[in-house]
Amino acid sequence: xxxxxxxxHDELRQTVRRFLQDRSDEATVRRLMVTxxxxxxxxxxxxxxxxxxxxxxxxxxxxxxxxxxVELAITLEEMGRALFCAPYFSTAVLxxxxxxxxxxxxxxxxxxxxxxxxxxxxxxxxxxxxxxxxPADVRLRARxxxxxxxxxxxxxxxxxxxxxxxxxxxxxxxxxLSLFRVRGNADGLERVPLPALDLTRKLARVxxxxxxxxxxxxxxxxxxxxxxxxxxxxxxxxxxxxGGAQQCLELSTQHAKTRWQFGRPIGSFQAIKHRCADMxxxxxxxxxxxYHAAFRAAEGNGSDLAVAARMAKSYCSDAYFQVANDxxxxxxxxxxxxxxxxxxxxxxxxxxxxxFGDPVHHREKLAxxxxx
Amino acid sequence: MSQYRPMTEEELRERVRRxxxxxxxxxVDMFTFRGAQYDHGLAWVHFPEGxxxxxxxxxxxxxxxxxxxxxxxxVYDDLAINPIGIGMGAPTLMTYGSxxxxxxxxxxxxxxxxxxxxxxxxxGAGSDVAGLxxxxxxxxxxxxxxxQKVWTTLAHVAKWGLLVxxxxxxxxxxxxxxxxxxxxxxxxxxxxxxxQITGEAEFNEVFLNDVRIPHRYMLGQEGQGWxxxxxxxxxxxxxxxxxxxxxxxxxxxVLMQIWNARPPKRHSPAETAVLRDKITRLYxxxxxxxxxxxxxxxxxxxxxxxxxxxxxxxxxxxxxxxxWECGMDVLGEDALVYEPGYTLRRPAHEERxxxxxxxxxxxxxxxxxxxxxxxxxIMRNILGERxxxxxxxxxxxxxxxxxxxxxxx
Numbered sequence: 001x002x003x004x005x006x007x008x009h010d011e012l013r014q015t016v017r018r019f020l021q022d023r024s025d026e027a028t029v030r031r032l033m034v035t036x037x038x039x040x041x042x043x044x045x046x047x048x049x050x051x052x053x054x055x056x057x058x059x060x061x062x063x064x065x066x067x068x069x070v071e072l073a074i075t076l077e078e079m080g081r082a083l084f085c086a087p088y089f090s091t092a093v094l095x096x097x098x099x100x101x102x103x104x105x106x107x108x109x110x111x112x113x114x115x116x117x118x119x120x121x122x123x124x125x126x127x128x129x130x131x132x133x134x135p136a137d138v139r140l141r142a143r144x145x146x147x148x149x150x151x152x153x154x155x156x157x158x159x160x161x162x163x164x165x166x167x168x169x170x171x172x173x174x175x176x177l178s179l180f181r182v183r184g185n186a187d188g189l190e191r192v193p194l195p196a197l198d199l200t201r202k203l204a205r206v207x208x209x210x211x212x213x214x215x216x217x218x219x220x221x222x223x224x225x226x227x228x229x230x231x232x233x234x235x236x237x238x239x240x241x242x243g244g245a246q247q248c249l250e251l252s253t254q255h256a257k258t259r260w261q262f263g264r265p266i267g268s269f270q271a272i273k274h275r276c277a278d279m280x281x282x283x284x285x286x287x288x289x290x291y292h293a294a295f296r297a298a299e300g301n302g303s304d305l306a307v308a309a310r311m312a313k314s315y316c317s318d319a320y321f322q323v324a325n326d327x328x329x330x331x332x333x334x335x336x337x338x339x340x341x342x343x344x345x346x347x348x349x350x351x352x353x354x355x356f357g358d359p360v361h362h363r364e365k366l367a368x369x370x371x372x
Numbered sequence: 373m374s375q376y377r378p379m380t381e382e383e384l385r386e387r388v389r390r391x392x393x394x395x396x397x398x399x400v401d402m403f404t405f406r407g408a409q410y411d412h413g414l415a416w417v418h419f420p421e422g423x424x425x426x427x428x429x430x431x432x433x434x435x436x437x438x439x440x441x442x443x444x445x446x447v448y449d450d451l452a453i454n455p456i457g458i459g460m461g462a463p464t465l466m467t468y469g470s471x472x473x474x475x476x477x478x479x480x481x482x483x484x485x486x487x488x489x490x491x492x493x494x495x496g497a498g499s500d501v502a503g504l505x506x507x508x509x510x511x512x513x514x515x516x517x518x519x520q521k522v523w524t525t526l527a528h529v530a531k532w533g534l535l536v537x538x539x540x541x542x543x544x545x546x547x548x549x550x551x552x553x554x555x556x557x558x559x560x561x562x563x564x565x566x567x568q569i570t571g572e573a574e575f576n577e578v579f580l581n582d583v584r585i586p587h588r589y590m591l592g593q594e595g596q597g598w599x600x601x602x603x604x605x606x607x608x609x610x611x612x613x614x615x616x617x618x619x620x621x622x623x624x625x626v627l628m629q630i631w632n633a634r635p636p637k638r639h640s641p642a643e644t645a646v647l648r649d650k651i652t653r654l655y656x657x658x659x660x661x662x663x664x665x666x667x668x669x670x671x672x673x674x675x676x677x678x679x680x681x682x683x684x685x686x687x688x689x690x691x692x693x694x695x696w697e698c699g700m701d702v703l704g705e706d707a708l709v710y711e712p713g714y715t716l717r718r719p720a721h722e723e724r725x726x727x728x729x730x731x732x733x734x735x736x737x738x739x740x741x742x743x744x745x746x747x748x749x750i751m752r753n754i755l756g757e758r759x760x761x762x763x764x765x766x767x768x769x770x771x772x773x774x775x776x777x778x779x780x781x
Contacts (some may be wrong), residue, residue, distance in 0.1 A: 002663065055733040253760045268763040270749070281683045288663040288680070289656075311656050331439035336672050365651040370620070372628060372652050 003190035003291050005070075015073045019051055020082040022353045026341055033199035033344075037163050039086040039147060045249035047086065051108060055116035059100065062112035069297035070234060073239035080243030082108020083200045087121045088233050089240070090160035093123040097232045099216070102179050107216035110164075111181070123164035125155035125182075125206060126230070131290055132167040133254040133357040135170055135177055135226040142171040142180060142213060148187075149180060149215055151208035157355060161204030176221020180213035200344060213278045228302065231309040235293035236355060238312035241352055242283070242327045243319040247326040248280045248320075248345050255331055272330060286319040307369050314362040317353035324349035356358060376418065376429040384432055384575055385410060388439035397446040406448060406483040424478050425508065448683045450482075457481040457488030461534055463607045465553070468591040468600050475610055477532065486531035491521040491554065492601065496779070499750050500599055501536075502545045502775065503769070506580060508537035508552070515539070515552065515590070517583040518562075520547055523744075527563045527576035528718075530556045534604060535585075535764045541775040549597030549773050550564035553589045560584070571714035623695045623734065627651060628728050631702050633727075636731065647750040651700055657691050686751040688739035694737045699731035707732060739766050 023043045034040055048054040057072050058064020065071075072093065079088060086175045096115060099108055114120040128140060129134050140153040151171055167182040167189075182189060187211040201292040218225070227246065253276055256267030266272045293312035294306045324346040328335035353359060395408040409415055410424045410587055414436050418509040419425025441447050465474060485725045497504035506519025517537055521576055527533065533554040540548035554561070565573030592600040620628075639647060661684065668681035689740035698705040710732055724730040741750040756762040769777045 003667045003675075019629070120699060249760075253762065256762055265763045265768060267760075268754075268765055269755070270753065270765065273760075274749070274752040276451055276762060277752035279754035280679060280760060281687050283663055284680050284683045285657070285660040285687065288660050288667050292663050293669070311659060315656050315660060327392050358647060363649050363656070366656070367648050367652045370652075370655060372648055372653065 002295055004286075004295075005291075007293060009070065009074055012071055012253060013078060015051065015074050016053070016078040017081075018126060019047070020084055021061060021077055022153070023047075024082045024084045029083050029085055029200060029344070031064045036193070038200075038202040039163075042256055044086055045118055048116075049090070052116075055119045056092060056114050057100065058092075058116040059108075062108055063116040064096075064112065065116075067293045069235060070291075073294035076240040076247075077243035077248040077290070078238050080240035080348075081247040082166040083341075083348060085200050087123070087160040087163060088162065089201075090123045090158075090279055091115055091121050091234070093107055093236045094126075094159070094229070094233050097229040097236075098168055098170075098226060099126055100230075102218060103216045103228040104218045107181065111216075114308045115165050116338075120165050120198070121159045121160060121163055122166050122168060123158050123167040123204075124127060124168070125156040125158045125161065125167045127155065127356070129136075129154060129156050129334050133355075133361070135223055138170050138172060138177060140169070140208075142173050142178060142215075144173070147212070148211045151180065151182065151213045152188075152210055152271040153295040154205065154207050155203045157194075158204045159355075161203055161206055162191055166205065168216070169208075171213075173220070173331050177218040177223035178220070179222060179226065181216045182208070182211055196351065198344075198346060200349040228305070230356070231305050232297055234309040234313040234362070235305075237352055237356065238286075238290040238293055238309070238316040241316040241349070242286050242370045243343050244348055244352075245279075245283050245286055245316070246324040248323045249276070249283050250340070251342070252276055252279060252323075252330040255334075259332075266330075275326055275330060279326055282319040283324050286316045289315045303369070307366060310362040310366045310369070312360040312368065313356065317359045320349040321353055377427045379426065379428045379432070381432070381435055384417070384426075384428070384435050385439045386598070388414060388436055392440075392444070394478060395449070397444050401483070402453075402483055405446075410479050410482045411731045415478075415679050416462060416466075419462075419478075423474050424462075430546055433498055434598070439658040449703075452482060453484040453625075454487050454491050455487075456534070457486070457532070460490065460604045460607045461488045461532070464551075464591060464600060466595075467603055468551070470588065471551075472587070473591075477518065477553070483534075484578070487526055487529050488532045488534065489524050489530035489556070490527045490536040490604070491524055491527075491533045493523045494520060495522050499747055500769075501601075501776070503779075504536060504538060504549070506535075507541070508535045508539050508585070510530070510549060510587075511584075513587050514584040515550075515587060516552075517552075517585060519580050521578040522566065522575070522677055524563075524576045524578050527556065527578050528565065533578070534557060537603050539594055539597070539773065542773050543595075544771055545769060545777065546598045546772040547595055549601070550594050551589060551591045551597040551600035554583070555584055555589075555771075557587070558583050565716060565718070566715050569739060570733060571712060572719050574719050577644060594769045597768065616641045617640065619662065620655075622658065623643045623692050624655050626703070626731055627695050627699050630699055630731055634702060647698075647702060651702075654691070654698060656694050657687070658695070659685055661691060679755075682755055682759050685746060686748055686755065689748055689751075691740050692734075696731060700735050703728065703731065705736070707735075 052065055053075060056067050056075060060066040089280040115122060132138060142149045142151055146274055151169060165184050169180045169182055171178060171180055188211040190207040192205045194203045194205055256272050256276060257265055259266050289312040293308040297307035328342045328346055331340060331342055334340050390411045391409060391414060395405050397405045413421055415424035417426050417428050417433050417436060418430035420427050435751045452646060458481060462478060472541040481488060484763060491503050494504045508517045510513040533556050535552045535554040536549055538548050539550040560581040562579040566575045567573055567575050664680050664685055671677050711729060724733050757764055
């Protein structure tokens with residue numbers, strides 16, 4: 001079934017929404033986004049201990065809840081709506097997905113319980129400069145020496161790379177694509193926080209110079225597994241985009257009802273009303289795309305997931321940007337100010353559209369998959 | 373609590389089997405078979421006995437259709453035979469008509485002996501159909517009707533027309549309308565084909581000059597016409613807005629076939645990249661149109677209908693126009709030729725069996741997608757006002773007599 005949400009799903013949504021209303025209101029987001037760390041450790045602990053959200057997709061054998069892409073999509077949709085500032089996407093989504101799919105049992109045993117418990121922040125270092133987003137395109141090489149593996153090279157656009165206790169690094173060996181674990185305090189590791197376009201999602205670049213790394217891969221070549229993890233990440237990000245887009249639509253609609261010009265609410269003008277209607281269409285289509293990807297991911301059919309995830313990432317990126325962009329326009333001058341939250345969503349929309357490959361990139365991959 | 377009488381599925385299937393034993397659809401003509409179907413109460417199962425029904429839940433009509441299909445060559449499609457009569461007219465007649473009219477008209481409506489059409493839109497009343505100007509004036513036992521209707525499907529073959537006319541111009545527009553069943557063969561009814569952008573005439577213009585309608589052909593009360601018209605429109609089977617139910621089906625499939633059959637040297641690598649991206653976008657939107665309709669059905673089933681059901685009509689109209697525009701771009705110089713030409717003719721579907729011809733035809737025909745059944749502008753108003761709750765446009769026609777409403781030209 002394609003969109004079979006259950007009462008438990010609704011309950012999860014309500015729980016996450018209430019928590020974020022309480023712990024991630026706009027004032028909190030604004031306070032955290034200008035700090036170096038970018039998140040609140042006590043909120044993070046609560047998220048892990050009280051809601052168990054860091055354990056969401058961690059299998060039960062490793063101390064997690066063993067839930068899947070659908071529950072993850074619901075959670076991320078709410079986080080996207082609130083612009084929740086926390087290392088959730090890096091740690092509980094990307095890193096857990098990479099470990100679930102590609103890591104050895106031993107490595108899972110070491111890392112997953114700690115992630116599930118909220119005790120470890122882990123960032124996935126996948127992207128490289130010059131537009132390398134996909135596992136298949138990774139160039140960074142790992143070398144095996146007498147004292148084990150070392151890495152030399154650069155990774156970029158690492159979400160929460162500045163605060164991660166550990167990095168999971170995708171790198172190439174002579175035998176194929178592999179996954180490595182690098183401690184945050186490793187020798188030869190230089191972390192450079194980036195002044196991000198989107199203040200609510202911190203990014204870092206890292207340079208490795210003969211940095212010691214530990215292989216955690218389940219096999220000599222885990223490229224297919226990492227590709228699946230990447231697709232799960234795309235689906236998850238699409239759900240987060242939906243949440244932001246929905247919030248923008250609501251902000252715009254609310255403003256159009258209450259802002260008066262020429263003696264009437266501006267929402268009574270068709271110019272504004274029709275823009276809002278087009279936003280609604282984009283948001284509803286984006287939901288269909290993101291939920292479809294989540295349900296496909298939950299079913300585990302690889303080729304269906306590839307189509308659904310790339311479709312979702314491409315469409316939701318464009319839809320979120322359209323809606324966030326129109327939100328500024330509907331708000332007029334107010335939408336251009338720092339005080340109004342429109343710019344926070346606008347920046348998140350563009351940065352999440354570019355992360356992991358932009359819509360054109362995913363359409364190009366999709367075209368090959370569906371025979372265009 | 374149900375107003376319908378109970379009947380088991382098996383009992384209903386048995387009735388269909390009895391019908392087929394009595395008159396086999398492969399052995400008698402359409403009118404005979406469908407007449408018998410009506411007499412067995414299997415035409416509209418929720419209608420009363422004696423009027424084509426059994427007084428049972430309308431959802432059970434699907435069981436009749438299923439049983440009718442078994443072991444036969446001949447399967448009739450109600451909506452192909454008499455779409456307006458069977459789908460919209462009959463339920464309206466059932467709700468508002470006299471017993472005499474029901475007995476006189478329903479059977480032939482169902483068999484297809486008498487085709488029906490709908491006379492609502494006018495040249496001066498499109499989106500604002502309640503502003504229509506066709507006048508009906510009482511004269512003894514008759515009403516005398518003068519005016520012009522347009523976009524009338526099937527008027528050239530119809531026996532009955534569902535007509536809304538203005539019986540009182542001195543009250544606000546919705547209050548001065550009445551609803552009639554018009555015998556299309558009456559003196560003063562003139563039907564002309566409406567020559568359209570494709571060269572075809574799918575529709576007609578209907579001119580009404582001193583047409584007399586006996587008062588007993590009014591459905592509902594005088595002045596109740598708008599309410600009756602709403603009943604008709606509510607029964608309009610909403611085929612609009614769900615896209616293709618099949619993955620990768622519908623217009624996008626045709627576009628992809630045309631794309632994949634293009635001559636290898638027609639586009640440079642750069643042109644190919646641009647077109648491929650465009651087609652992939654259209655593929656994604658087609659998929660999302662389908663998935664959104666699916667999601668709407670799921671939400672409806674779960675008793676939780678939301679906005680996902682309302683966006684389809686607008687999205688589909690705009691998408692299909694773009695798909696067929698892209699088809700022309702892919703066809704390039706081949707699209708400079710329009711083989712069927714523009715000589716006025718009634719629709720001929722065999723002209724469009726070929727994918728390329730279909731694409732060129734649809735490029736023209738799809739211009740109407742964002743006009744017919746509610747323009748995209750009206751759909752955006754509906755989404756804005758009914759779904760998002762935005763305030764309405766200030767109106768200059770509210771609460772004033774129809775005759776005082778400002779009108780251009």
